[in-house]
Amino acid sequence: MLIVPEGLIAGLVSAEDAFAAVEAVFAAMSRGEAYNFDVVREALGEGRQYGFKSGLDRAGGQLGVKAGGYFPGNAAHGIINHQSTVFLFDPETGQPVAMVGGGLLTALRTAAASAISIDRLARRDARVLGMVGAGHQAGFQLRAAARVRDFERVIAWNLHPEMLDRLGAIAAELGLPFEAVPLERMVEADVIVTITSSPAASLLDRHVAPGTHLACMGTDTRGKQEVEPALLGRASVFADEIAQSVSIGEAQHAVAAGLLDATAITPLGDVITGRHPGRRSDDEITLFDGTGVGLQDLAVAAMAVRRAVERGQGSVVEI
Ligand code: NAD
Numbered sequence: 414m415l416i417v418p419e420g421l422i423a424g425l426v427s428a429e430d431a432f433a434a435v436e437a438v439f440a441a442m443s444r445g446e447a448y449n450f451d452v453v454r455e456a457l458g459e460g461r462q463y464g465f466k467s468g469l470d471r472a473g474g475q476l477g478v479k480a481g482g483y484f485p486g487n488a489a490h491g492i493i494n495h496q497s498t499v500f501l502f503d504p505e506t507g508q509p510v511a512m513v514g515g516g517l518l519t520a521l522r523t524a525a526a527s528a529i530s531i532d533r534l535a536r537r538d539a540r541v542l543g544m545v546g547a548g549h550q551a552g553f554q555l556r557a558a559a560r561v562r563d564f565e566r567v568i569a570w571n572l573h574p575e576m577l578d579r580l581g582a583i584a585a586e587l588g589l590p591f592e593a594v595p596l597e598r599m600v601e602a603d604v605i606v607t608i609t610s611s612p613a614a615s616l617l618d619r620h621v622a623p624g625t626h627l628a629c630m631g632t633d634t635r636g637k638q639e640v641e642p643a644l645l646g647r648a649s650v651f652a653d654e655i656a657q658s659v660s661i662g663e664a665q666h667a668v669a670a671g672l673l674d675a676t677a678i679t680p681l682g683d684v685i686t687g688r689h690p691g692r693r694s695d696d697e698i699t700l701f702d703g704t705g706v707g708l709q710d711l712a713v714a715a716m717a718v719r720r721a722v723e724r725g726q727g728s729v730v731e732i
Contacts, residue, residue: 419514431521443682466707476504499714524557530701535626543602547571646672662704
């Protein structure tokens with residue numbers, strides 16, 4: 414099997430590559446050619462989460478699993494809170510093919526999903542990007558969003574305001590004016606990305622104007638929550654995968670509250686394949702519940718492996 418360490422990933426997979434790979438696998442899911450296995454996700458105590466996301470992509474020829482989780486104490490040791498590794502197997506024989514560092518790939522594939530939702534669902538004339546969250550993933554989200562719309566400015570809120578400077582520096586790099594705002598001012602945003610580890614809603618229904626597109630990316634576990642359930646009640650809701658959206662995604666709360674039915678949620682892949690028209694009017698609120706599916710991980714890891722093989726990088730080991 415080939416080992417592709419974390420340190421090689423930046424040179425192997427770009428944000429554009431991740432966008433193409435995730436869009437292709439969402440489309441394969443929509444066509445029924447790829448599916449995710451049930452997620453295993455366990456609370457280890459003190460906020461630590463660990464689990465396995467896996468799936469089979471018949472079209473892309475990928476079988477595998479991402480093992481990893483969220484360890485909130487890591488930042489104090491100078492390492493990121495999200496830790497993961499992707500394992501790929503031959504879908505015909507079950508033999509291990511590769512072990513790939515999953516840190517940067519997770520950030521790239523998560524930002525890609527969010528950007529695909531913005532590309533497909535936000536108004537074409539979206540000019541103001543609202544960011545809720547300023548942790549490790551937020552910078553990737555900001556960069557990816559800026560690739561798909563001509564934003565003129567960024568407004569941002571974070572529970573820990575001291576973290577906003579780093580996000581402001583990324584906006585500056587992109588040439589975008591950046592302002593830290595109270596949540597009430599999110600009504601100015603045309604697109605809002607939420608990417609926090611919050612256990613309770615920060616963004617409320619009244620903070621969101623008609624016509625906004627939301628990419629809710631932080632809630633990937635039972636018990637996490639970023640937005641008020643009423644918002645999902647009045648929005649057109651899209652998801653990477655409906656089963657994950659209602660069990661571990663943002664929709665878990667709106668479904669439990671009786672404000673949203675699972676049958677009203679549309680897979681984003683259906684918009685990509687043209688089975689669903691996407692946004693229907695300029696006043697509609699569209700909301701993407703991005704829970705993060707195993708197939709996204711396999712798609713970007715497979716790309717890293719292909720490139721590593723082409724360039725003779727990584728280490729081959731016998732298992
Ligand atoms: P991080 O630890 O670097 O940052 C955490 C962020 O959440 C910060 O902005 C912090 O201020 C904020 N926060 C913490 N407690 C909060 C609270 N009580 N209320 C509101 N905000 C709070 O984490 P990260 O790596 O940036 O990840 C952010 C979230 O995204 C995590 O929940 C992570 O599990 C999730 N995530 C989702 C996917 C996906 O595919 N959907 C992928 C990766 C990470």
